[in-house]
Amino acid sequence: xxxxxxxxxxxxxxxxxxxxxxxxxxxxxxxxxxxxxxxxxxxxxxxxxxxxxxxxxxxxxxxxxxxxxxxxxxxxxxxxxxxxxxxxxxxxxxxxxxxxxxxxxxxxxxxxxxxxxxxxxxxxxxxxxxxxxxxxxxxxxxxxxxxxxxxxxxxxxxxxxxxxxxxxxxxxxxxxxxxxxxxxxxxxxxxxxxxxxxxxxxxxxxxxxxxxxxxxxxxxxxxxxxxxxxxxxxxxxxxxxxxxxxxxxxxxxxxxxxxxxxxxxxxxxxxxxxxxxxxxxxxxxxxxxxxxxxxxxxxxxxxxxxxxxxxxxxxxxxxxxxxxxxxxxxxxxxxxxxxxxxxxxxxxxxxxxxxxxxxxxxxxxxxxxxxxxxxxxxxxxxxxxxxxxxxxxxxxxxxxxxxxxxxxxxxxxxxxxxxxxxxxxxxxxxxxxxxxxxxxxxxxxxxxxxxxxxxxxxxxxxxxxxxxxxxxxxxxxxxxxxxxxxxxxxxxxxxxxxxxxxxxxxxxxxxxxxxxxxxxxxxxxxxxxxxxxxxxxxxxxxxxxxxxxxxxxxxxxxxxxxxxxxxxxxxxxxxxxxxxxxxxxxxxxxxxxxxxxxxxxxxxxxxxxxxxxxxxxxxxxxxxxxxxxxxxxxxxxxxxx
Numbered sequence: 001x002x003x004x005x006x007x008x009x010x011x012x013x014x015x016x017x018x019x020x021x022x023x024x025x026x027x028x029x030x031x032x033x034x035x036x037x038x039x040x041x042x043x044x045x046x047x048x049x050x051x052x053x054x055x056x057x058x059x060x061x062x063x064x065x066x067x068x069x070x071x072x073x074x075x076x077x078x079x080x081x082x083x084x085x086x087x088x089x090x091x092x093x094x095x096x097x098x099x100x101x102x103x104x105x106x107x108x109x110x111x112x113x114x115x116x117x118x119x120x121x122x123x124x125x126x127x128x129x130x131x132x133x134x135x136x137x138x139x140x141x142x143x144x145x146x147x148x149x150x151x152x153x154x155x156x157x158x159x160x161x162x163x164x165x166x167x168x169x170x171x172x173x174x175x176x177x178x179x180x181x182x183x184x185x186x187x188x189x190x191x192x193x194x195x196x197x198x199x200x201x202x203x204x205x206x207x208x209x210x211x212x213x214x215x216x217x218x219x220x221x222x223x224x225x226x227x228x229x230x231x232x233x234x235x236x237x238x239x240x241x242x243x244x245x246x247x248x249x250x251x252x253x254x255x256x257x258x259x260x261x262x263x264x265x266x267x268x269x270x271x272x273x274x275x276x277x278x279x280x281x282x283x284x285x286x287x288x289x290x291x292x293x294x295x296x297x298x299x300x301x302x303x304x305x306x307x308x309x310x311x312x313x314x315x316x317x318x319x320x321x322x323x324x325x326x327x328x329x330x331x332x333x334x335x336x337x338x339x340x341x342x343x344x345x346x347x348x349x350x351x352x353x354x355x356x357x358x359x360x361x362x363x364x365x366x367x368x369x370x371x372x373x374x375x376x377x378x379x380x381x382x383x384x385x386x387x388x389x390x391x392x393x394x395x396x397x398x399x400x401x402x403x404x405x406x407x408x409x410x411x412x413x414x415x416x417x418x419x420x421x422x423x424x425x426x427x428x429x430x431x432x433x434x435x436x437x438x439x440x441x442x443x444x445x446x447x448x449x450x451x452x453x454x455x456x457x458x459x460x461x462x463x464x465x466x467x468x469x470x471x472x473x474x475x476x477x478x479x480x481x482x483x484x485x486x487x488x489x490x491x492x493x494x495x496x497x498x499x500x501x502x503x504x505x506x507x508x509x510x511x512x513x514x515x516x517x518x519x520x521x522x523x524x525x526x527x528x529x530x531x532x533x534x535x536x537x538x539x540x541x542x543x544x545x546x547x548x549x550x551x552x553x554x555x556x557x558x559x560x561x562x563x564x565x566x567x568x569x570x571x572x573x574x575x576x577x578x579x580x581x582x583x584x585x586x587x588x589x590x591x592x593x594x595x596x597x598x599x600x601x602x603x604x605x606x607x608x609x610x611x612x613x614x615x616x617x618x619x620x621x622x623x624x625x626x627x628x629x630x631x632x633x634x635x636x637x638x639x640x641x
Contacts, residue, residue: 144245146208146209146249206246207254208254209250210246216228216570218454223453223454228570228571230568241270243271247274252279255275257286257287258287258288261296261299261304262296265308267313269310283317284301284302286298286299286300289626296626298626301317302317303406303407306336306337306343307406308565309344309348309408311348311349311351314353318333321333322355333353340388340390341388343408343409344357344564345585346358346361363387364387365385366385368385368557368591370593371556373427374426374427375426376612377613379612380537383557383591384559389410389411389590389598390412391412392412393415395413397629397630397633400518400629400633401629401633410600412590412597413597414595414596417511420500421498422554424497424500434496436496439465442462442467442534444461444467445483446480446572448541448544449544458482460474467534467535467613468536468613472535481539483536483539484533484535485533485541486531487530487531487532506524511552511597518629522627522628522629526623528621528622530618531617532616538610540558540610540614541575541606542574542607543570543605543607544570544606546620547620547624548600550598550618551597551617552617553592554616555616557612557614558609559589560589561608562587563604564605568603568604
């Protein structure tokens with residue numbers, strides 16, 4: 001008996017191949033006969049070999065009229081549907097208006113309300129609401145959108161607070177607590193500038209244009225094996241494309257110098273070129289100072305490009321004119337780039353600006369002063385005696401503003417701590433204290449803030465004596481030296497650390513008086529937090545970045561590895577390993593000695609490797625430095641014109 005074909009006896013609705021999209025049916029064939037597709041005159045029937053190939057495309061590529069016809073049909077259908085919706089809504093709206101005008105009856109009001117709701121729902125298809133300030137915005141992509149209203153006096157939903165430390169109180173009274181403090185992610189009440197954030201998703205703005213971008217993003221090999229370089233991610237150019245597209249939707253009156261400065265600070269070469277050439281903005285014009293949540297330094301776009309290390313953007317702004325005067329002191333682009341420790345390193349200056357600055361960036365060899373005050377001085381490796389930063393003995397607010405803030409350069413100030421203050425950090429004196437004796441247990445970590453890279457502090461507390469003896473290790477990460485990094489919690493701890501000044505670090509004769517010489521009373525009145533670092537040999541914070549910081553060393557030696565903002569990043573690997581992944585062409589080195597202070601500008605990447613046991617204190621600005629620099633120093637800048 002003949003076996004029936006599985007398709008026989010069925011009444012399947014067949015479509016020709018190119019008709020699957022257009023809805024044209026295939027003709028039915030008698031039972032038992034071969035079903036041949038019907039082809040339109042514009043298409044070519046396939047050969048048997050083509051028909052059997054799984055990669056076969058029905059309509060021949062050499063004649064794409066079928067594809068074009070389908071495309072036009074879809075577009076016409078979509079347009080027809082849209083016109084129908086708009087016509088229906090307009091009709092309902094007009095009817096409701098006429099009825100409500102004729103008589104304010106319940107029917108007229110109901111119809112008007114229904115039409116308004118329909119119009120509102122249509123608008124919500126294209127717009128949504130920001131939960132923080134209720135501003136409407138239109139999304140172009142998932143991360144890119146434009147808001148309807150610009151309100152810089154309110155924080156964005158991503159403008160979180162600046163990290164004030166872990167708030168851990170490592171006193172002898174907490175020695176029985178071997179768990180992590182629940183409040184280790186507390187944040188201070190000092191708002192921070194979104195561009196200077198670290199560790200959380202953030203939102204960057206250019207006028208009314210917005211782009212969401214994660215401050216930390218796991219590198220391909222993970223944080224334990226690689227570094228997340230902020231400006232070197234594969235999706236970094238998405239921000240440039242986002243703002244480039246979004247700016248075309250802004251009216252010309254909104255495109256101001258502020259936008260040019262903000263684009264330069266974010267390192268956007270394409271946006272910078274468009275604002276410069278298409279809109280004719282002046283790169284030497286001063287922007288507004290911004291607001292509390294979106295402050296600006298008041299410097300022009302060329303200065304901001306240098307401060308951020310953006311050599312490519314600087315080339316666009318200046319046209320490689322090295323003699324262009326860019327500040328009121330008559331200094332040129334060449335003058336800025338020839339300063340020691342300039343954010344634009346010699347290789348980038350040569351590549352993008354055709355300017356040789358190697359002679360001005362020669363390394364300084366130091367005569368290292370080793371003072372351990374009874375603590376362990378054993379080091380596993382030789383200490384590097386070089387320093388690529390500017391070293392000064394004194395500083396004033398005028399000099400700081402002119403030579404370091406405006407130029408964006410790091411700085412080392414020698415011997416800011418008096419001899420009698422250094423002696424209070426001796427091992428003999430600390431052994432007699434309540435909170436910092438050798439048996440006091442402290443929480444340790446391989447990074448200053450482990451949660452930034454998804455890590456945790458060591459679950460086991462270590463004593464200061466164990467850190468001094470080189471036993472600051474953790475079973476969760478064996479072989480990696482850990483250290484103590486936390487804020488100074490209360491006045492009792494301050495009194496133990498600064499006994500000569502009754503716990504006041506800003507005492508007129510103390511080491512931190514240097515901040516008063518630079519900022520007057522503004523820094524102290526900003527209510528900053530101070531941090532205490534205690535660690536053994538080869539320990540130290542690994543590569544990271546944050547807002548401007550000041551670091552004083554009291555015991556031991558610290559080897560700094562610093563990179564300009566363009567090359568900033570973050571990692572969870574040990575600092576001794578991470579330093580070998582940094583590009584030598586952009587890296588600056590300097591070894592800090594006891595009594596010295598190291599100043600790091602905003603966004604500079606840095607790590608530390610200890611030589612022997614070290615003790616140091618630090619503070620991170622809770623407000624932008626441009627808000628703390630005395631007005632007199634800025635006025636002298638303008639008066640010098």
